[in-house]
Amino acid sequence: xxxxxxxxxxxxxxxxIRKGTRYRPLVYVASPFSGDVERNVMNARRYCRFVVESGxxxxxPHLLLPQFMSENAERCAAMLMDQEFLSRCDELWMFGDxxxxxxxxxxxxxxxxxxxIRFFTTGCKEKATGKRKKQNRxxxxxxxxxxxxxxxxxx
Numbered sequence: 001x002x003x004x005x006x007x008x009x010x011x012x013x014x015x016x017i018r019k020g021t022r023y024r025p026l027v028y029v030a031s032p033f034s035g036d037v038e039r040n041v042m043n044a045r046r047y048c049r050f051v052v053e054s055g056x057x058x059x060x061p062h063l064l065l066p067q068f069m070s071e072n073a074e075r076c077a078a079m080l081m082d083q084e085f086l087s088r089c090d091e092l093w094m095f096g097d098x099x100x101x102x103x104x105x106x107x108x109x110x111x112x113x114x115x116x117i118r119f120f121t122t123g124c125k126e127k128a129t130g131k132r133k134k135q136n137r138x139x140x141x142x143x144x145x146x147x148x149x150x151x152x153x154x155x
Contacts, residue, residue: 027093043095
């Protein structure tokens, strides 16, 4: 499957999608829910809007399931449903500065299944992790090379 890159302005489709159709990847949105529920719900809605504006389709089970399930009484059943939802998604996007126990479970489960994971701040800025950190470091080195603006090396 080809990689989805919202920053490029172009959405690439997996090989099994016909040419000429506009493919929108399904993105599982993970963010805190419990605690300050009202604020966390507002944030989750904002994150979903960000996913839409990035050219993807958001799926935020923590906005859907509380409509008809009790988090305390049916948490185990909800986590099983989350697993089903996540297994059908192209990527997992994790938002916020805190990773809750539920988010940690989603992260581990996605990693075990090879689902790409991206991390974002509460302000929807992508956090550099792993390969991205290395690429950012290489970009900074290239920007500081001779013949590039910003190079202050030498004598």
